[in-house]
Amino acid sequence: MSTPxxxxxxADVGHADKGGPTLGQRLTSFMPLIALVALLAxxxxxxxxxxxxxxxxxxxxxxxxxxxLAVGATLVVLxxxxxxxxxxLTSLSTVFFALWxxxxxxxxxxxxxxxxxxxxxxxxxxxxxxxIPSFIVTLGGMSIFSAVALVIxxxxxxxxxxxxxxxxxxxxxxxxxxxxxxVAVIVVAxxxxxxxxxxxxxxxxxxxxxxxxxxxxxxxxxxxxVAAFTVSGACAGLASVMLVSRNFSGSPTMADNLxxxxxxxxxxxxxxxxxxxxxxxxxxxxALVITLLRVGLPIVGVxxxxxxxxxxxxxxxxxxxxxxxxxxxxxx
Amino acid sequence: MSIDxxxxxxxxxxxxxxxxxxxxxxxxxxxVKALDGVDLVVRQHEVLGLAGENGAGKSTLLKALVGLVxxxxxxxxxxxxxxxxxxxxEAAENGIGxxxxxxxxxxxxxxxxxxxxxxxxxxxxRGVYRWETMRKxxxxxxxxxxxxxxxxARTDTLSFADRxxxxxxxxxxxxQRSQHPPVIILDEPTSVLExxxxxxxxxxVRRLREFASVVFVSHRLDEVLDVCDRVSVLRGGQSVGExxxxxxxxxxxxxxxxxxxxxxxxxxxxxxxxxxRRESLLSVRGMSGATFRDVDLDVAPGEIVGIxxxxxxxxxxxxxxxFGAEPTTAGDVTLDGKKLDLSGTRAACAAxxxxxxxxxxxxGMVGPMSVADNMVLTKQGARCTGPLVSPRKQxxxxxxxxxxxxxRTPHRGTAIQRLSGGNQQKVVLARWLIAGDxxxxxxxxxxxxxxxxxxxxxYRLMRELAGNGVATVLLADSLEEAIGMxxxxxxxxxxxxxxxxxxxxxxxxxPLDLVKEMV
Numbered sequence: 001m002s003t004p005x006x007x008x009x010x011a012d013v014g015h016a017d018k019g020g021p022t023l024g025q026r027l028t029s030f031m032p033l034i035a036l037v038a039l040l041a042x043x044x045x046x047x048x049x050x051x052x053x054x055x056x057x058x059x060x061x062x063x064x065x066x067x068x069l070a071v072g073a074t075l076v077v078l079x080x081x082x083x084x085x086x087x088x089l090t091s092l093s094t095v096f097f098a099l100w101x102x103x104x105x106x107x108x109x110x111x112x113x114x115x116x117x118x119x120x121x122x123x124x125x126x127x128x129x130x131x132i133p134s135f136i137v138t139l140g141g142m143s144i145f146s147a148v149a150l151v152i153x154x155x156x157x158x159x160x161x162x163x164x165x166x167x168x169x170x171x172x173x174x175x176x177x178x179x180x181x182x183v184a185v186i187v188v189a190x191x192x193x194x195x196x197x198x199x200x201x202x203x204x205x206x207x208x209x210x211x212x213x214x215x216x217x218x219x220x221x222x223x224x225x226v227a228a229f230t231v232s233g234a235c236a237g238l239a240s241v242m243l244v245s246r247n248f249s250g251s252p253t254m255a256d257n258l259x260x261x262x263x264x265x266x267x268x269x270x271x272x273x274x275x276x277x278x279x280x281x282x283x284x285x286x287a288l289v290i291t292l293l294r295v296g297l298p299i300v301g302v303x304x305x306x307x308x309x310x311x312x313x314x315x316x317x318x319x320x321x322x323x324x325x326x327x328x329x330x331x332x
Numbered sequence: 333m334s335i336d337x338x339x340x341x342x343x344x345x346x347x348x349x350x351x352x353x354x355x356x357x358x359x360x361x362x363x364v365k366a367l368d369g370v371d372l373v374v375r376q377h378e379v380l381g382l383a384g385e386n387g388a389g390k391s392t393l394l395k396a397l398v399g400l401v402x403x404x405x406x407x408x409x410x411x412x413x414x415x416x417x418x419x420x421x422e423a424a425e426n427g428i429g430x431x432x433x434x435x436x437x438x439x440x441x442x443x444x445x446x447x448x449x450x451x452x453x454x455x456x457x458r459g460v461y462r463w464e465t466m467r468k469x470x471x472x473x474x475x476x477x478x479x480x481x482x483x484x485a486r487t488d489t490l491s492f493a494d495r496x497x498x499x500x501x502x503x504x505x506x507x508q509r510s511q512h513p514p515v516i517i518l519d520e521p522t523s524v525l526e527x528x529x530x531x532x533x534x535x536x537v538r539r540l541r542e543f544a545s546v547v548f549v550s551h552r553l554d555e556v557l558d559v560c561d562r563v564s565v566l567r568g569g570q571s572v573g574e575x576x577x578x579x580x581x582x583x584x585x586x587x588x589x590x591x592x593x594x595x596x597x598x599x600x601x602x603x604x605x606x607x608x609r610r611e612s613l614l615s616v617r618g619m620s621g622a623t624f625r626d627v628d629l630d631v632a633p634g635e636i637v638g639i640x641x642x643x644x645x646x647x648x649x650x651x652x653x654x655f656g657a658e659p660t661t662a663g664d665v666t667l668d669g670k671k672l673d674l675s676g677t678r679a680a681c682a683a684x685x686x687x688x689x690x691x692x693x694x695x696g697m698v699g700p701m702s703v704a705d706n707m708v709l710t711k712q713g714a715r716c717t718g719p720l721v722s723p724r725k726q727x728x729x730x731x732x733x734x735x736x737x738x739x740r741t742p743h744r745g746t747a748i749q750r751l752s753g754g755n756q757q758k759v760v761l762a763r764w765l766i767a768g769d770x771x772x773x774x775x776x777x778x779x780x781x782x783x784x785x786x787x788x789x790x791y792r793l794m795r796e797l798a799g800n801g802v803a804t805v806l807l808a809d810s811l812e813e814a815i816g817m818x819x820x821x822x823x824x825x826x827x828x829x830x831x832x833x834x835x836x837x838x839x840x841x842x843p844l845d846l847v848k849e850m851v
Contacts, residue, residue, distance in 0.1 A: 218682075
């Protein structure tokens with residue numbers, strides 16, 4: 001038998017990276033956690049009062065909607081797509097929530113999540129059946145959802161009088177941990193568990209890395225993609241309930257400033273924007289990093305206008321670190 | 333007619349410096365030696381044919397000539413001077429250009445824009461096109477090759493043959509850069525042309541000889557002999573000889589391509605049983621699609637049916653259509669007496685059909701995923717208990733198949749892209765076998781890019797599966813392989829089945845018998 005165990009890397013310079021992960025690659029994969037710890041350290045140096053239970057509680061409470069949004073969209077990114085509609089869909093569903101609450105009462109939360117899941121599924125089906133890039137489908141969705149939210153809300157906030165339906169999210173587990181964050185972590189854990197225990201993980205990974213190969217292996221590529229968009233939609237619904245529980249109102253623009261942070265959370269977590277590589281846990285860490293930045297920048301005296309500049313820079317830098325350019329021939 | 337294989341052809345007149353010369357070119361890819369010491373001489377003002385079977389190294393050689401592949405060792409000389417080319421641009425500066433099989437024109441620009449694209453010169457002033465200058469420049473190029481294409485026509489309104497002319501006209505602009513007669517490489521220029529267009533192309537090629545050297549590559553041997561002055565033959569990455577075309581016949585050329593001995597006997601004597609063909613497992617009646625029409629095909633259990641045909645015969649698409657990966661417009665296909673759903677790959681997998689694509693790296697496997705994940709990708713049920721993945725079940729299953737097919741991998745968790753080609757292919761094959769429900773295997777060039785050792789292992793596995801009653805459709809890498817492995821050979825040409833040849837052990841047809849039917 002003359003087949004060598006491993007392809008000889010010396011034969012071709014381009015294959016030199018196949019001898020296993022280099023130190024740099026290993027570091028890159030732990031980068032999100034390192035960044036999280038470094039940020040915490042830097043912030044507590046800048047403001048010694050920062051590292052208190054109170055402010056940490058505030059950070060995780062603020063992060064909850066972002067975690068949920070980012071984790072849902074991570075599934076779409078893992079499949080090789082992108083969901084740009086999440087923030088607009090969240091805004092729309094805060095309005096849904098406020099409008100439906102008087103009629104549905106305690107069932108409103110479930111109804112909103114079901115509705116956004118359906119909307120996500122429709123976007124997924126549009127992407128798969130009409131073969132339109134997910135970027136375009138969700139860009140269109142973003143615009144449509146924003147407009148619908150404006151129309152049905154009469155372009156203003158809709159106040160919530162009955163706070164009982166969302167009160168549970170404002171509770172604290174053990175007195176310290178905000179319920180919203182616990183719910184977010186449960187969502188992450190549940191998705192991670194389903195992926196780990198079922199074939200879905202390998203279907204998603206195969207679809208994200210190489211859709212033609214996945215298709216020719218009989219992987220239910222279309223089904224997996226529609227499912228990813230559905231979960232992403234449902235997560236937007238859940239995030240909206242979290243926002244409503246804090247703001248006591250629904251508003252057509254409430255979550256609009258969450259799109260960039262959510263995408264930043266995904267890429268900072270180290271999920272490859274080209275698909276295949278990544279995990280929902282990474283996005284949880286990424287969302288915490290982003291939230292820390294958000295909360296911490298004012299502490300160290302950075303004006304809030306600079307926040308957006310920072311997000312933009314972070315996204316580009318994170319993709320530069322995680323993108324394997326050897327596999328992407330044409331950058332569009 | 334006697335066969336004169338001359339390693340160095342004697343020339344009567346004193347030979348001027350060759351336009352292009354290649355000495356001892358070697359190129360390794362992981363697990364395969366694509367070029368193994370190739371020598372080639374392209375004289376000035378000649379049309380040189382380059383012939384060789386699939387995998388003989390033709391395309392690697394051509395890519396090396398235009399700077400797309402960097403050879404490991406070996407030298408390239410242009411008019412006697414050693415050159416190193418690292419890109420198509422550098423090749424162009426040396427006066428070498430290639431018309432690719434997949435055309436490289438921008439469809440929504442005019443012919444003139446395409447011709448001057450990348451070498452605009454005086455057609456652009458202060459960043460703005462000067463249309464009249466550009467039209468004249470383009471017209472001049474088109475006149476050179478005697479083409480009457482309107483330079484202001486949009487490229488996508490032209491026929492394929494006309495686009496090819498535009499491409500040649502564009503290529504000839506490299507003359508301006510190198511100040512010498514260029515070397516034009518035509519890679520399979522006739523594969524999608526009508527016979528009338530081929531005549532026109534040949535006339536152009538003969539004109540080109542007046543002011544350029546041409547390297548002409550085609551699978552159609554009669555064409556090569558018709559248009560070329562001389563043919564160089566590659567086999568297994570080596571130059572095996574040259575043949576002056578005057579008076580030569582395709583049979584001679586083909587014998588050089590496949591080697592006169594009919595070597596690699598190891599897969600001939602595999603104990604082919606005359607399969608019982610009264611019952612057929614796969615039955616195809618009148619299947620039509622974009623590139624094939626009215627295909628009838630029967631494969632019995634345990635039978636290996638090879639489909640042979642030249643480039644463009646449609647055999648690859650027939651294979652994909654049977655797997656639901658290529659749409660069909662008509663036809664009745666049954667497997668094991670049940671009507672087959674051709675609408676998608678999942679239905680085909682569920683019916684017990686397996687497909688090994690020719691493009692292993694992009695379609696056959698998911699490179700960054702592990703050996704285990706690649707192996708269980710299709711038959712997920714084999715590693716699951718109920719809906720859940722059982723890591724223990726997966727480990728046992730995958731390790732058993734790694735052992736059974738002697739897949740050489742450090743671990744089942746190793747990324748498949750780190751294995752050699754042969755071991756990758758064995759994982760891809762195992763994917764269809766692990767559940768034990770495979771009825772029909774569609775193998776599209778299953779041994780492409782594998783070395784001899786890995787090849788014979790794949791052959792042995794195919795035999796073993798056939799022995800267990802699996803029906804196989806094989807698109808072989810070479811005619812030899814098709815003849816050696818198949819119990820029956822179906823010849824396809826222009827999308828239709830033109831001939832069926834029995835191919836039992838002991839009474840095998842020769843490659844020449846097949847070539848006669850193919851061309």
